[in-house]
Amino acid sequence: MSELHSFAICGSGYIGSFIISAFLARDSPPKLIVLSRNPKSKNYPPQVTVVRVDDYGDVDNVARILMAHKIDAVLSTVGYGGIRAQREMADAAKKANIMLFVPSEFGSPTDDAPNEDEDTKWRSLEYINAIGLSWAKFYTGGFINTALYSVTGVRVNGKINIIGKGQNPVSFTLEEDIGGFVAHVLTSLPLSSLSNKIFRLEGDRGSLQDIAEWYHKEVAYVEAIPGPRSENLSMLSKVFESGAGSTGWSFQHGREGKGCSAAGSANKLWQTHRWKKIRDVITSL
Template sequence: MSVIKNVVLAGATGNLGPAILEQLVKGGFHVTVFTRKSSSNEYPPSVTITPVDYDSVESLTAALQGQDAVVSTLGSAGFSKQLNLIEAAVKANVKRFIPSEFGSDTSNPKNAGLPVFADKITVQKALVKEAANGNISYTYIYTGPFFDWGLKVGFVLNVSEKSIALYDGGERNFSTTTLGSVGKAVVGVLKKPDETKNRKVYVQDAAPTLKQLKAVAEKVTGAAWQGKEVSVETDVLAPALAELGKENPDPSKFVFPLLITSIWGDGYGSHFQKLDNELLGLKEFTEADIEAVVAAATK
């Protein structure tokens, strides 16, 4: 495959988009950001801004002319829009598509069966079909939960209450990656297109247990933290599935519980066994690095 130079970033806002944009610019790519026509966000001067209609394959195809790769960080509300983006990328002869995965390993059958990942699985099937026909190539990037973001928003630690949920005892290791490292992984994939063609890659900054993070939080804050024992199957998954069984289920009662299940549930493959860190130029965190991330989140 020829060198990738021109890269579209679809979804440059939100939690992950800005981190990936920063690394793409640092990586020397010519970056075009797709925005909705109503967007008023500002971007670095070196970035090309192109308003698109995600509901129009024609609009997307025109905007993708001359592009080598698409990186999608569209959020859950826009996952299904990626089908139009894929169709347009094929029509515009784009070489590589990186879909909005960046999280739990959806190739794990238990994760693939969780309703929260249904749109991701649909997108994967579309890419596999197009790749099999030689129309485009793809890479799925699995990162585990975003380490710094998860700490900041209380997904991993509850800073205000100085508490942490110890799912199933909190002794399972889980792969986790900071936003900045996710961006570096994207750059690594685009700079090694042949080695990453039509496959999934796994990266992590660290693979702690929740009990280890509790100890780190206590060390960096100098205070005792409460560990709350929580059963994933009984306290998290079962209520989420019960909510989904209702006529009008409340997303606030099943989305995060299903994500929690995919990360800390038994058998969901959240501790990656084979990493692509070296291939993509990422080093795993030292204990001091982990402490620094936790310290920044618990200030």
């Protein structure tokens, strides 16, 4: 049984809406608050309390909010541009004696990733560890409803655009499945099974070449993914090409992990669930 009964969601990121919906769908929904710089930017369910936070750098104020609402765990769903703010969120969580912090790791593995940028997810986790705050990370791979379209550039030219060969397997998970899993484990597992643990999900698995074959699409070998956000999507395509698109990837060993470090190894924790496959959701590209 989980000791976590109240949660604060920081940021109104894309995946956050699926996590909120999944929490509210539980038989006994936990207490939820959302911390947002712009509370009116989207409509939240009436069961959710939305609290305006103008500056996460005001650690004392954020900590007071968390304590006033008696929050047990903090979840960050910020996008790439908000990664640095996670350190300030973590400081506030530590000051408020929060039991668990979930950083925004909803994607490919980041442990020991070869990037010296101080704003990376891995640097954020180093900081969270350094201040002695317990954490849980969720590696999900690409979001099925968005990644297939964005990283392939298929909507730009009708082709599966590939940087490299596109033969390495990539993990993909449906957004609703991600939200459901996060809500399930955080409200059912004891804190000892959550603290400083990595949960590796995988709803489906396939290379970019596989995707081209499944949907009968021509492959275009390119140096950059065409269309908007080309730089970011090209970087993600290169991650896929390196093998690190699998949720079981280990940068330290340069290969896939095994056992509890394997892609999809955490799926078994949601025993009653049927994970959606790519072709269950997307019938054509």
